[in-house]
Amino acid sequence: MEIKKAAQAGTYESNDVYVQLFENPNHTIDIQLTSVVIKQFGEQIHQVIQKTLKQFDITSCIIVVEDKGALDHVLAARIESAILRSLS
Protein backbone atom coordinates (compact mmCIF):
# COMPACT_ATOMS: atom_id res chain seq x y z
CA MET A 1 0.00 0.00 0.00
CA GLU A 2 1.22 3.49 -0.80
CA ILE A 3 0.69 6.60 1.30
CA LYS A 4 -1.15 9.15 -0.83
CA LYS A 5 -2.51 11.60 1.68
CA ALA A 6 -0.27 13.54 4.08
CA ALA A 7 -1.04 13.02 7.76
CA GLN A 8 0.54 13.59 11.13
CA ALA A 9 0.30 12.53 14.74
CA GLY A 10 1.98 13.27 18.06
CA THR A 11 3.45 16.34 19.70
CA TYR A 12 6.78 18.04 20.30
CA GLU A 13 6.57 17.48 24.02
CA SER A 14 9.19 15.63 26.02
CA ASN A 15 8.89 11.85 25.84
CA ASP A 16 6.60 12.10 22.86
CA VAL A 17 7.25 12.11 19.12
CA TYR A 18 5.90 14.02 16.12
CA VAL A 19 5.27 11.85 13.07
CA GLN A 20 4.47 13.13 9.57
CA LEU A 21 3.61 10.99 6.55
CA PHE A 22 3.83 12.14 2.92
CA GLU A 23 3.46 10.58 -0.51
CA ASN A 24 6.79 9.46 -1.96
CA PRO A 25 7.15 10.03 -5.75
CA ASN A 26 9.98 7.46 -5.79
CA HIS A 27 7.63 4.72 -4.51
CA THR A 28 9.98 3.64 -1.74
CA ILE A 29 10.10 4.08 1.98
CA ASP A 30 12.11 7.12 2.99
CA ILE A 31 12.70 7.54 6.73
CA GLN A 32 13.83 10.93 8.00
CA LEU A 33 14.63 10.66 11.67
CA THR A 34 15.76 13.23 14.21
CA SER A 35 15.96 12.38 17.87
CA VAL A 36 17.36 13.84 21.08
CA VAL A 37 18.77 10.38 21.76
CA ILE A 38 19.80 9.40 18.22
CA LYS A 39 23.26 8.34 19.38
CA GLN A 40 21.87 5.91 21.93
CA PHE A 41 18.71 4.67 20.20
CA GLY A 42 18.83 5.61 16.50
CA GLU A 43 18.99 1.99 15.41
CA GLN A 44 16.20 0.87 17.72
CA ILE A 45 13.90 3.71 16.61
CA HIS A 46 14.51 2.82 12.95
CA GLN A 47 13.47 -0.74 13.67
CA VAL A 48 10.22 0.32 15.34
CA ILE A 49 9.40 2.58 12.38
CA GLN A 50 10.05 -0.18 9.85
CA LYS A 51 8.17 -2.78 11.83
CA THR A 52 5.11 -0.58 12.27
CA LEU A 53 5.02 0.37 8.56
CA LYS A 54 5.30 -3.30 7.68
CA GLN A 55 2.37 -4.18 9.94
CA PHE A 56 0.21 -1.94 7.78
CA ASP A 57 1.79 -3.13 4.52
CA ILE A 58 3.03 0.36 3.70
CA THR A 59 5.44 0.10 0.76
CA SER A 60 5.82 3.75 -0.18
CA CYS A 61 5.95 6.92 1.89
CA ILE A 62 8.15 9.66 3.27
CA ILE A 63 8.00 9.41 7.03
CA VAL A 64 9.41 12.28 9.10
CA VAL A 65 9.93 11.36 12.73
CA GLU A 66 10.95 14.03 15.24
CA ASP A 67 11.57 12.13 18.43
CA LYS A 68 11.73 13.78 21.86
CA GLY A 69 12.54 10.59 23.73
CA ALA A 70 9.34 8.57 23.26
CA LEU A 71 9.08 4.98 24.46
CA ASP A 72 8.85 2.37 21.71
CA HIS A 73 5.17 1.71 22.22
CA VAL A 74 4.40 5.44 22.16
CA LEU A 75 6.30 5.76 18.89
CA ALA A 76 4.44 2.78 17.41
CA ALA A 77 1.09 4.22 18.54
CA ARG A 78 1.86 7.61 17.00
CA ILE A 79 2.90 6.05 13.65
CA GLU A 80 -0.23 3.93 13.69
CA SER A 81 -2.43 7.03 14.22
CA ALA A 82 -0.71 8.85 11.38
CA ILE A 83 -1.23 5.88 9.03
CA LEU A 84 -4.89 5.52 10.00
CA ARG A 85 -5.42 9.24 9.45
CA SER A 86 -3.74 9.07 6.06
CA LEU A 87 -5.85 6.10 4.97
CA SER A 88 -9.16 7.46 6.22
Add this chain to the structure above:
Amino acid sequence: MTKLTNFLAQKEKNFYKAQAMVSDNQSVLMFKVNYPSLSKLNGFTMFVFYECIHTLKLEDIDITYSQHGIEGIMISEEDPIVLKQRFVTFENTHPLGRLIDIDVLTKHKMIGRIDINEPLRRCYLCENIAHVCIVNQTHTTVEVQQAFIDRVIDYCKFNKEKTAALAMYCECATTPSFGRVTPYTSGIHSDMDISTFIVSIQSIAPYFNKVSDIDPSLSDKQYFMALRNLGMCMEEAMLKATNNINTHKGFIFLALMLFGAYHKYPNQALQTSIKQLALFLKEDFDLQPDTAGLEWSKKADIKSIRHHALEGFSEIIKTQNTLHKNMKRYEDINDAFASTLLTCMSFVDDTTILKRAGLTTLHTIQQKASTISQDKEKWEAFSKECIAYNISPGGSADVLALLVILRVFFYDKGEEILWK
Protein backbone atom coordinates in the same frame (compact mmCIF):
# COMPACT_ATOMS: atom_id res chain seq x y z
CA MET B 1 -9.83 2.71 23.28
CA THR B 2 -7.09 1.51 25.55
CA LYS B 3 -5.88 3.65 28.41
CA LEU B 4 -2.67 4.50 26.52
CA THR B 5 -4.30 5.52 23.22
CA ASN B 6 -6.78 7.56 25.16
CA PHE B 7 -3.94 9.20 27.04
CA LEU B 8 -1.97 9.94 23.87
CA ALA B 9 -5.02 11.31 22.08
CA GLN B 10 -5.73 13.68 24.95
CA LYS B 11 -2.11 14.84 25.00
CA GLU B 12 -2.29 15.55 21.28
CA LYS B 13 -5.51 17.49 21.66
CA ASN B 14 -4.03 19.72 24.38
CA PHE B 15 -0.96 20.32 22.29
CA TYR B 16 -2.88 21.40 19.20
CA LYS B 17 -5.02 23.62 21.40
CA ALA B 18 -1.88 25.30 22.73
CA GLN B 19 -0.44 25.69 19.26
CA ALA B 20 -3.63 27.27 17.98
CA MET B 21 -3.57 29.82 20.81
CA VAL B 22 -0.30 31.35 19.76
CA SER B 23 0.19 33.98 17.06
CA ASP B 24 3.43 35.28 15.57
CA ASN B 25 5.77 36.99 18.04
CA GLN B 26 4.21 35.11 20.93
CA SER B 27 5.04 31.91 22.69
CA VAL B 28 2.99 29.45 24.67
CA LEU B 29 4.48 28.25 27.93
CA MET B 30 3.39 24.81 29.04
CA PHE B 31 3.94 23.60 32.59
CA LYS B 32 3.79 19.95 33.55
CA VAL B 33 4.93 17.97 36.55
CA ASN B 34 7.29 15.05 35.84
CA TYR B 35 5.55 12.31 37.75
CA PRO B 36 5.40 8.94 36.00
CA SER B 37 1.93 7.42 36.24
CA LEU B 38 -1.22 7.12 34.18
CA SER B 39 -2.93 9.08 36.95
CA LYS B 40 -0.70 12.00 37.77
CA LEU B 41 -2.94 14.16 39.92
CA ASN B 42 -2.19 14.07 43.65
CA GLY B 43 -1.18 16.40 46.47
CA PHE B 44 2.53 16.02 45.81
CA THR B 45 2.29 16.97 42.14
CA MET B 46 -0.04 19.87 42.98
CA PHE B 47 2.40 21.11 45.60
CA VAL B 48 5.33 20.96 43.19
CA PHE B 49 3.36 22.77 40.51
CA TYR B 50 2.25 25.67 42.69
CA GLU B 51 5.59 25.92 44.47
CA CYS B 52 7.40 26.29 41.13
CA ILE B 53 4.88 28.73 39.63
CA HIS B 54 5.10 30.79 42.80
CA THR B 55 8.92 30.84 42.79
CA LEU B 56 8.94 31.89 39.13
CA LYS B 57 6.44 34.66 39.96
CA LEU B 58 4.14 33.72 37.10
CA GLU B 59 0.56 34.85 36.94
CA ASP B 60 -2.42 34.47 34.62
CA ILE B 61 -1.81 30.82 33.99
CA ASP B 62 -4.66 28.77 32.65
CA ILE B 63 -4.70 25.65 34.85
CA THR B 64 -6.38 22.32 34.13
CA TYR B 65 -6.69 19.21 36.25
CA SER B 66 -7.01 15.76 34.72
CA GLN B 67 -5.51 12.28 34.78
CA HIS B 68 -2.53 14.02 33.14
CA GLY B 69 -2.08 15.81 36.41
CA ILE B 70 -2.05 19.51 36.84
CA GLU B 71 -1.08 21.43 33.72
CA GLY B 72 -0.66 25.11 33.09
CA ILE B 73 -0.64 27.12 29.90
CA MET B 74 0.14 30.77 29.43
CA ILE B 75 0.88 33.09 26.54
CA SER B 76 3.91 35.34 26.69
CA GLU B 77 5.20 38.14 24.53
CA GLU B 78 8.72 37.77 25.88
CA ASP B 79 11.55 36.49 23.72
CA PRO B 80 11.24 32.69 23.64
CA ILE B 81 15.00 32.10 23.92
CA VAL B 82 15.25 34.34 26.98
CA LEU B 83 12.26 32.56 28.49
CA LYS B 84 13.67 29.12 27.86
CA GLN B 85 16.99 30.19 29.37
CA ARG B 86 15.27 31.43 32.48
CA PHE B 87 13.33 28.19 32.90
CA VAL B 88 16.33 25.98 32.26
CA THR B 89 18.25 27.87 34.95
CA PHE B 90 15.32 27.28 37.28
CA GLU B 91 15.16 23.58 36.36
CA ASN B 92 18.90 23.26 36.98
CA THR B 93 19.11 25.14 40.26
CA HIS B 94 15.85 24.94 42.25
CA PRO B 95 15.57 21.83 44.48
CA LEU B 96 12.24 20.97 42.82
CA GLY B 97 13.39 22.11 39.37
CA ARG B 98 13.86 18.64 37.98
CA LEU B 99 10.35 17.68 38.94
CA ILE B 100 8.71 20.14 36.57
CA ASP B 101 8.81 20.49 32.81
CA ILE B 102 8.45 23.92 31.26
CA ASP B 103 8.06 23.93 27.49
CA VAL B 104 8.27 27.02 25.33
CA LEU B 105 6.44 26.67 22.04
CA THR B 106 6.36 29.30 19.30
CA LYS B 107 4.15 29.32 16.24
CA HIS B 108 6.80 27.42 14.34
CA LYS B 109 8.74 25.27 16.76
CA MET B 110 9.34 23.99 20.23
CA ILE B 111 12.35 25.69 21.82
CA GLY B 112 14.60 22.92 23.10
CA ARG B 113 17.65 22.89 25.34
CA ILE B 114 19.65 22.44 22.15
CA ASP B 115 18.55 25.88 20.93
CA ILE B 116 20.20 27.52 23.93
CA ASN B 117 23.25 25.25 23.99
CA GLU B 118 22.26 23.55 27.21
CA PRO B 119 22.99 19.85 27.76
CA LEU B 120 20.00 17.51 27.90
CA ARG B 121 18.24 17.05 31.23
CA ARG B 122 19.64 14.57 33.68
CA CYS B 123 17.62 11.80 35.26
CA TYR B 124 16.62 12.55 38.84
CA LEU B 125 17.76 9.17 40.10
CA CYS B 126 21.12 8.80 38.41
CA GLU B 127 23.20 11.28 36.44
CA ASN B 128 22.44 9.77 33.05
CA ILE B 129 20.51 11.67 30.37
CA ALA B 130 16.87 11.54 31.42
CA HIS B 131 15.62 10.46 27.98
CA VAL B 132 18.01 7.52 27.97
CA CYS B 133 16.77 6.28 31.36
CA ILE B 134 13.18 6.68 30.21
CA VAL B 135 13.57 4.81 26.92
CA ASN B 136 15.70 2.11 28.52
CA GLN B 137 13.34 1.97 31.49
CA THR B 138 16.42 1.90 33.70
CA HIS B 139 14.35 2.60 36.81
CA THR B 140 10.95 1.13 37.62
CA THR B 141 7.97 3.48 37.81
CA VAL B 142 7.74 2.82 41.54
CA GLU B 143 11.39 3.82 42.02
CA VAL B 144 10.92 7.07 40.14
CA GLN B 145 7.71 7.85 42.03
CA GLN B 146 9.48 7.18 45.31
CA ALA B 147 12.38 9.44 44.32
CA PHE B 148 9.88 12.18 43.48
CA ILE B 149 8.14 11.86 46.82
CA ASP B 150 11.42 11.72 48.76
CA ARG B 151 12.61 14.86 47.02
CA VAL B 152 9.44 16.72 47.95
CA ILE B 153 9.63 15.48 51.55
CA ASP B 154 13.29 16.54 51.82
CA TYR B 155 12.31 19.96 50.53
CA CYS B 156 9.51 20.39 53.09
CA LYS B 157 10.96 18.67 56.14
CA PHE B 158 11.42 20.92 59.18
CA ASN B 159 9.87 23.82 57.27
CA LYS B 160 6.47 24.56 58.78
CA GLU B 161 5.19 26.64 55.87
CA LYS B 162 6.09 24.10 53.20
CA THR B 163 4.96 21.08 55.19
CA ALA B 164 1.61 22.67 55.99
CA ALA B 165 1.10 23.68 52.35
CA LEU B 166 1.94 20.17 51.16
CA ALA B 167 -0.49 18.72 53.72
CA MET B 168 -3.31 20.96 52.54
CA TYR B 169 -2.63 20.14 48.87
CA CYS B 170 -2.64 16.44 49.71
CA GLU B 171 -5.99 16.82 51.41
CA CYS B 172 -7.76 18.79 48.68
CA ALA B 173 -6.28 16.66 45.87
CA THR B 174 -7.61 13.43 47.38
CA THR B 175 -10.20 11.76 45.16
CA PRO B 176 -13.00 10.58 45.41
CA SER B 177 -14.76 13.54 46.94
CA PHE B 178 -17.06 11.97 49.60
CA GLY B 179 -18.79 15.36 49.37
CA ARG B 180 -15.63 17.48 49.66
CA VAL B 181 -14.11 19.89 47.17
CA THR B 182 -11.52 18.21 44.93
CA PRO B 183 -9.89 19.32 41.67
CA TYR B 184 -12.62 17.44 39.79
CA THR B 185 -15.73 18.48 41.71
CA SER B 186 -17.11 20.88 44.27
CA GLY B 187 -18.83 17.97 46.01
CA ILE B 188 -21.85 19.31 47.89
CA HIS B 189 -20.45 22.83 48.12
CA SER B 190 -22.04 25.46 45.92
CA ASP B 191 -19.99 28.35 47.31
CA MET B 192 -16.47 27.07 46.57
CA ASP B 193 -14.30 25.05 44.25
CA ILE B 194 -10.66 24.00 44.06
CA SER B 195 -9.47 27.55 43.31
CA THR B 196 -10.97 28.67 46.64
CA PHE B 197 -8.75 26.08 48.35
CA ILE B 198 -5.69 27.12 46.40
CA VAL B 199 -5.98 30.79 47.38
CA SER B 200 -6.70 29.75 50.95
CA ILE B 201 -3.62 27.52 51.10
CA GLN B 202 -1.45 30.25 49.68
CA SER B 203 -2.79 32.86 52.07
CA ILE B 204 -2.32 30.89 55.29
CA ALA B 205 0.75 28.69 54.70
CA PRO B 206 3.37 31.45 55.27
CA TYR B 207 1.92 32.17 58.72
CA PHE B 208 2.94 28.74 60.03
CA ASN B 209 6.57 29.85 60.10
CA LYS B 210 5.55 32.57 62.55
CA VAL B 211 5.13 29.88 65.20
CA SER B 212 8.93 29.94 65.43
CA ASP B 213 8.76 33.64 66.37
CA ILE B 214 6.82 32.91 69.55
CA ASP B 215 9.13 32.90 72.56
CA PRO B 216 9.28 29.34 73.92
CA SER B 217 10.21 30.62 77.37
CA LEU B 218 6.71 32.09 77.79
CA SER B 219 4.47 30.36 80.33
CA ASP B 220 2.18 27.68 78.91
CA LYS B 221 -0.78 30.00 79.20
CA GLN B 222 0.99 32.93 77.52
CA TYR B 223 2.32 30.65 74.81
CA PHE B 224 -1.13 29.26 74.18
CA MET B 225 -2.59 32.77 73.94
CA ALA B 226 0.11 33.75 71.44
CA LEU B 227 -0.76 30.69 69.35
CA ARG B 228 -4.41 31.57 69.54
CA ASN B 229 -3.70 35.11 68.37
CA LEU B 230 -1.71 33.79 65.45
CA GLY B 231 -4.59 31.45 64.63
CA MET B 232 -7.00 34.38 64.59
CA CYS B 233 -4.75 36.33 62.21
CA MET B 234 -4.65 33.29 59.97
CA GLU B 235 -8.42 32.90 59.98
CA GLU B 236 -8.72 36.53 59.02
CA ALA B 237 -6.23 36.11 56.16
CA MET B 238 -8.06 32.99 55.02
CA LEU B 239 -11.49 34.67 55.04
CA LYS B 240 -10.10 37.65 53.17
CA ALA B 241 -8.60 35.40 50.49
CA THR B 242 -11.71 33.25 50.11
CA ASN B 243 -14.34 35.97 50.36
CA ASN B 244 -15.54 34.82 53.76
CA ILE B 245 -15.64 31.11 53.12
CA ASN B 246 -14.27 28.79 55.78
CA THR B 247 -11.90 26.41 54.05
CA HIS B 248 -9.22 25.61 56.64
CA LYS B 249 -10.33 26.73 60.09
CA GLY B 250 -10.12 23.24 61.55
CA PHE B 251 -6.76 22.59 59.97
CA ILE B 252 -5.30 25.87 61.26
CA PHE B 253 -6.25 24.81 64.79
CA LEU B 254 -4.81 21.30 64.48
CA ALA B 255 -1.58 22.35 62.80
CA LEU B 256 -0.93 25.25 65.20
CA MET B 257 -1.43 23.00 68.23
CA LEU B 258 1.03 20.51 66.75
CA PHE B 259 3.69 22.96 65.58
CA GLY B 260 3.29 25.02 68.74
CA ALA B 261 3.69 22.02 71.04
CA TYR B 262 6.79 20.91 69.18
CA HIS B 263 8.31 24.38 69.13
CA LYS B 264 7.69 25.01 72.83
CA TYR B 265 8.92 21.61 74.00
CA PRO B 266 11.17 20.14 71.30
CA ASN B 267 12.58 17.50 73.59
CA GLN B 268 9.40 16.35 75.25
CA ALA B 269 7.00 13.66 74.04
CA LEU B 270 4.75 15.41 71.51
CA GLN B 271 1.50 14.16 73.05
CA THR B 272 2.46 15.45 76.52
CA SER B 273 3.23 18.90 75.11
CA ILE B 274 -0.05 19.04 73.18
CA LYS B 275 -1.96 18.04 76.32
CA GLN B 276 -0.22 20.75 78.32
CA LEU B 277 -1.13 23.51 75.88
CA ALA B 278 -4.62 22.14 75.32
CA LEU B 279 -5.52 22.58 79.00
CA PHE B 280 -6.41 26.18 78.24
CA LEU B 281 -9.02 25.00 75.74
CA LYS B 282 -11.14 23.71 78.61
CA GLU B 283 -12.38 27.21 79.30
CA ASP B 284 -14.01 27.28 75.85
CA PHE B 285 -16.50 24.66 76.94
CA ASP B 286 -17.92 27.06 79.54
CA LEU B 287 -18.47 29.86 77.05
CA GLN B 288 -21.49 30.40 74.86
CA PRO B 289 -20.78 27.89 72.03
CA ASP B 290 -19.75 29.66 68.84
CA THR B 291 -18.64 26.67 66.77
CA ALA B 292 -20.39 23.48 65.68
CA GLY B 293 -17.90 21.51 67.75
CA LEU B 294 -18.69 23.31 70.99
CA GLU B 295 -22.40 23.27 70.29
CA TRP B 296 -22.50 19.53 69.69
CA SER B 297 -20.23 18.85 72.66
CA LYS B 298 -23.01 20.28 74.79
CA LYS B 299 -25.78 18.40 73.04
CA ALA B 300 -24.35 14.93 72.64
CA ASP B 301 -21.60 12.68 73.84
CA ILE B 302 -19.19 13.35 71.02
CA LYS B 303 -15.47 13.80 70.84
CA SER B 304 -14.87 17.18 69.28
CA ILE B 305 -11.57 18.43 67.94
CA ARG B 306 -10.89 20.07 71.32
CA HIS B 307 -11.30 16.70 73.04
CA HIS B 308 -8.69 15.25 70.68
CA ALA B 309 -6.32 18.06 71.65
CA LEU B 310 -6.95 17.45 75.37
CA GLU B 311 -5.84 13.85 74.79
CA GLY B 312 -2.68 15.09 73.08
CA PHE B 313 -3.99 13.99 69.65
CA SER B 314 -3.20 10.44 70.77
CA GLU B 315 -5.87 8.81 68.60
CA ILE B 316 -4.78 10.85 65.57
CA ILE B 317 -1.10 10.11 66.11
CA LYS B 318 -1.93 6.42 66.33
CA THR B 319 -3.56 6.62 62.89
CA GLN B 320 -0.20 7.76 61.52
CA ASN B 321 0.63 4.06 61.09
CA THR B 322 -2.37 3.65 58.79
CA LEU B 323 -1.12 6.39 56.47
CA HIS B 324 2.35 4.93 56.59
CA LYS B 325 1.11 1.45 55.63
CA ASN B 326 -1.22 2.80 52.97
CA MET B 327 1.60 4.71 51.30
CA LYS B 328 3.45 1.44 50.97
CA ARG B 329 0.46 -0.62 50.02
CA TYR B 330 -1.17 1.48 47.30
CA GLU B 331 0.59 1.99 44.02
CA ASP B 332 -1.27 5.24 43.45
CA ILE B 333 -0.50 7.70 46.23
CA ASN B 334 -3.93 9.24 45.83
CA ASP B 335 -5.44 5.89 46.87
CA ALA B 336 -3.27 5.88 49.99
CA PHE B 337 -4.73 9.24 50.98
CA ALA B 338 -8.30 8.24 50.05
CA SER B 339 -8.07 5.10 52.18
CA THR B 340 -6.62 7.07 55.11
CA LEU B 341 -9.35 9.69 54.75
CA LEU B 342 -11.93 6.91 55.15
CA THR B 343 -10.13 5.73 58.27
CA CYS B 344 -10.31 9.29 59.61
CA MET B 345 -14.02 9.43 58.76
CA SER B 346 -14.53 6.23 60.76
CA PHE B 347 -13.21 7.62 64.07
CA VAL B 348 -13.60 11.39 63.90
CA ASP B 349 -16.90 12.75 65.26
CA ASP B 350 -16.96 15.12 62.34
CA THR B 351 -18.89 18.23 63.34
CA THR B 352 -19.22 19.36 59.73
CA ILE B 353 -21.23 16.18 59.15
CA LEU B 354 -23.18 16.63 62.39
CA LYS B 355 -24.09 20.17 61.48
CA ARG B 356 -25.62 19.12 58.17
CA ALA B 357 -27.05 15.72 58.89
CA GLY B 358 -27.20 14.95 62.62
CA LEU B 359 -25.97 12.18 64.87
CA THR B 360 -27.64 9.15 63.27
CA THR B 361 -26.23 9.92 59.84
CA LEU B 362 -22.80 10.54 61.36
CA HIS B 363 -22.85 7.06 62.89
CA THR B 364 -23.99 5.48 59.63
CA ILE B 365 -21.19 7.23 57.74
CA GLN B 366 -18.57 6.28 60.33
CA GLN B 367 -19.64 2.64 60.20
CA LYS B 368 -19.60 2.51 56.41
CA ALA B 369 -16.27 4.34 56.11
CA SER B 370 -14.70 1.87 58.49
CA THR B 371 -15.98 -1.15 56.52
CA ILE B 372 -14.76 -0.02 53.11
CA SER B 373 -11.58 1.88 53.91
CA GLN B 374 -9.45 -0.80 52.23
CA ASP B 375 -11.98 -1.73 49.55
CA LYS B 376 -11.17 0.57 46.64
CA GLU B 377 -13.93 -0.80 44.40
CA LYS B 378 -16.57 0.63 46.75
CA TRP B 379 -15.16 4.15 47.20
CA GLU B 380 -16.85 5.75 44.21
CA ALA B 381 -20.31 4.48 45.22
CA PHE B 382 -19.80 5.60 48.81
CA SER B 383 -18.71 9.03 47.60
CA LYS B 384 -22.02 9.32 45.71
CA GLU B 385 -23.84 8.22 48.85
CA CYS B 386 -22.17 11.01 50.87
CA ILE B 387 -23.25 13.53 48.26
CA ALA B 388 -26.79 12.13 48.40
CA TYR B 389 -26.73 12.60 52.21
CA ASN B 390 -25.57 16.16 51.53
CA ILE B 391 -22.55 15.74 53.80
CA SER B 392 -18.90 16.68 53.46
CA PRO B 393 -16.31 15.29 55.88
CA GLY B 394 -14.40 18.54 56.43
CA GLY B 395 -13.24 17.66 59.94
CA SER B 396 -11.93 14.25 58.88
CA ALA B 397 -10.15 15.91 55.96
CA ASP B 398 -8.40 18.28 58.40
CA VAL B 399 -7.20 15.26 60.35
CA LEU B 400 -5.91 13.69 57.13
CA ALA B 401 -3.87 16.84 56.47
CA LEU B 402 -2.50 16.71 60.01
CA LEU B 403 -1.37 13.13 59.39
CA VAL B 404 0.54 14.32 56.34
CA ILE B 405 2.34 16.86 58.54
CA LEU B 406 3.22 14.17 61.05
CA ARG B 407 4.53 12.02 58.27
CA VAL B 408 6.53 14.69 56.46
CA PHE B 409 7.72 17.01 59.21
CA PHE B 410 8.66 14.43 61.77
CA TYR B 411 9.57 11.37 59.76
CA ASP B 412 12.83 10.52 58.16
CA LYS B 413 12.38 8.68 54.83
CA GLY B 414 9.20 7.23 56.30
CA GLU B 415 11.03 4.86 58.61
CA GLU B 416 12.49 6.45 61.67
CA ILE B 417 10.18 8.38 63.95
CA LEU B 418 11.84 11.61 65.00
CA TRP B 419 9.26 12.60 67.58
CA LYS B 420 8.77 10.68 70.77
